[in-house]
Amino acid sequence: MSTKPNIIVITTDQQHHTAVSALGNEYLHTPGMDAIYEKGIVFNNAYSTNPVCGPARSSILTGRMPCETGVYDNGMNIRKGIPNLGRWFSDAGYNTVYAGKWHLRDNFSSSIDGFDVIMTGINIQCNASDTGITSSVEAYLRNYDDDKPFMLMAMYVQPHDICGFVNYFTDEQDMLYEIPENELPPLPSNFYSEPAEPVKFKNFKSRIPSTRGNWDEKKWRYYLWHYYRYVEGVDCEISRLLTVLNDTGMSDNTIVVFASDHGENAAHHRTTLKTTLYNESCRVPMAIRIPKADKKTVVSEPVSLMDIFPTLCDFADIGQPENMTGRDLMSDLRDRSGVPIESYGGSGRAFAAGKYKVVAFNNGDQSQLFDLENDPFETKNLCKDVEYSDILVQMLKLMDNAFSTMDMAECLPEENKWPSY
């Protein structure tokens, strides 16, 4: 019998970082996720590397930024020569299993390097595939009879289908049914905030039916109500998966990692979906449940999805691939300057360090600087405030340093040229 732990990585898709009832959100009920949070390591300042599905997933799989993996958009291949989680753990003696959404090149592939694929997305993605993922995973786990440990990825689709809701619930249509007023979530405090919005963001808003301006406040709340139902839907699947771990006794030797690939704007800054560099789009829920842990631990330092790979290497005691940009979250993070974020769709880069976050754009838009401690909802751009001019310069330099030390992929688009700060 192996002494190494089993590992399960559970991801949701487009989950707002507060959409977990264990975090005090009273407008949804997520007992599955709560079970991971209650005695887990909770990262309450976790960031996606890029708030788009494919790029973010390439970071989970490689421990690197999308500008390094070459996956700057959905449906692209990870650059050759970079080992993925499956290959790395397989070579280290793990049974490596993949179920669920892929969204890199060959979207529906049943053959992924390094993995035994037990079910990929059903015609890309839909709610039906989430139940299918759990059914396949349940069968795999209940039948597991091997001395080798396993590393299993269960990549769920929801609440991503909120994208469809946003599309069909246009301003031409009324609400289909009434939800009691006390069940409708309130609008976020930064709903009307527009802190020197970049042009790219304004263009983004103008293209989406929901954000063109004709939803009234009640319709926005109606959308939020639905969004939480999508989250609860995928939570049912997570509950089911955890039940299997408990039934089989695997809970005692299985590390469970939970995260979303990116966030959801969720009415903040009066917008929906993702790709923006605001925190609602970039930040993700993230927690790790370690067997037999008896209390919750909260980590407040900024961390990143690309940190999952090196952290799992630590848990498995198998060493890391060379040149990883992600950091082992079990190590001392105090020497980390901050966390980089990028968005090619948003033509921007961001860097979160300490209480500040800077956002810069390569299309001439004005940068943004936020004091996240005093302004967590990013309503006041401090970029032109002379009191913060030194901090702005310092943050831009930190960001520049972080990106300049990365091993950039050659396939990045021409627009990826950035000024130095």
Added chain:
Amino acid sequence: MKGHKGAAKDDKSIRTRLTPELVLASAGTGPGDSYMPIGFSSDSYTLLYRIWGNHQKLRFQNKNMGFLEIKKEQSEGFKNFSISRVLVNSDNMNLHIAANLKTLDDEFNTPVHFSWRSRVTDNALCIRPELTIERSGRIESGRVIETIGGKEYMRAFSGCMVFDFTVYDFVLRGIEMTDFTFFENMYSFKSKNRLFTVDRCIPFKDYTLRPMIQLGNGLTERIFYRDNSGIPIITVQNSAAYILDTVAKEKTSILMEELNTGGVHYEY
């Protein structure tokens, strides 16, 4: 930026309501047709649905991704619900779930016995035995006693066990659901599930199609388009749609274009 497929390039509003012409074209039937599927009656029926994925632009993604068969059989004192669902991915891997639920023939469909099997077939059409699992069980004294792989488990029972898509039975009867749970999530009981009848009707010759919406905690909205005999001919849930086979014949693509809930996918 080159090759950025996710960008929204047009803002055309989609998901128009089902038009009479469309239903006519799809069903290929005329006035007087009851839409009654073969084998259907108020007490027992067999309904076969095609499952379609409608994520992203339909002209690229509108592919049949499976089948769903729902049966209800009535016998003296009991009802027997069964469901067979096949999901197929683009590499022809498929996941087949077959489930059965026996209930008392009472107002609450009080569950007596259930069984469930999940099986995966690879893209060479070979069954993967390590991905096959069977569960069966009964309800006793308010507890679920379940056997999986030769082991017995006891769980709390929420009070109502109705598995996925037997919801059709509720819809057919127009019963307001106070309790409902997915079979695949039978222990994740969710309260506050409700059925909403939408006031709007969609006229079609002698019939109307009446949307009915079912939702609740843990469940996203599921819109049933029923004909005037109450049979759900189309169900849309998020980015999947279920279309009664007798309606879908050769016209599913047109239907899906119209019913699509995510036809223009605004990735950003």
